[in-house]
Amino acid sequence: MGTLHTVNKSPFQNQTLLSCLGHTHEGDAVLMIEDGVYGAVTGTAISEALSKMGSDVSLYVLGADLAARGIDAGRMAEGVISVDYEGFVDLSATHDRVQNWL
């Protein structure tokens, strides 16, 4: 079932999240981890690019990394789903491949 993409850098530091979003397919999932979770916040310079993805691509964020950075769940962009580490494993297992965007 498509590709699980992971992004671990802030989208305000480099273009990696945008490049990742530009290379996704319908049925893919993008999981934001580590500093990548800053990309999941609503009302930023990035959030429009995220909302443009619509429902073709599922967007996830690792809750532990949100919590570590003090990002309240209420600040997450619409449609972004928070997962725990078990959810991360499930996403890895249910997709055909994992592509880590470094």
Next chain:
Amino acid sequence: MSETIKKFLYVNRKAPYGTIYAQESLEVVLIGAAFDQDVSLAFLDDGVFQLTKGQDTKEIGLKNFSATYRALGDYEVTKLYVEKESLEERGLTLDDLQNIEYEDEDDDYAEKSSIRLISRAEMAEVMADQDVVLSF
């Protein structure tokens, strides 16, 4: 003993000398070439800078590994996908890249270019067509 051949894609998204990623990727590709898998390389974003011609590292104290890309054909690594949009965004064209060729043993060893210029959408297709994706 027959083993399953898997499709491996090495994704290169970083310029060559500012970090060690590009050189490490090339090392892994050469090591991996010993395992007779179906190997492709992708160059996008700053990764396209890895393939430019005329690199000269004499004065920065780093090894110039750019010539190694031209040796990949001898290891049967003959598919180097380069993203057109990434070149254009950086003011580059194919003419700015090295000639990287391989000998096609199925075509009387004719020399052919290993570089395949593709669009961003086509790159997404290449990525989706792999068994394993390794990012650098």
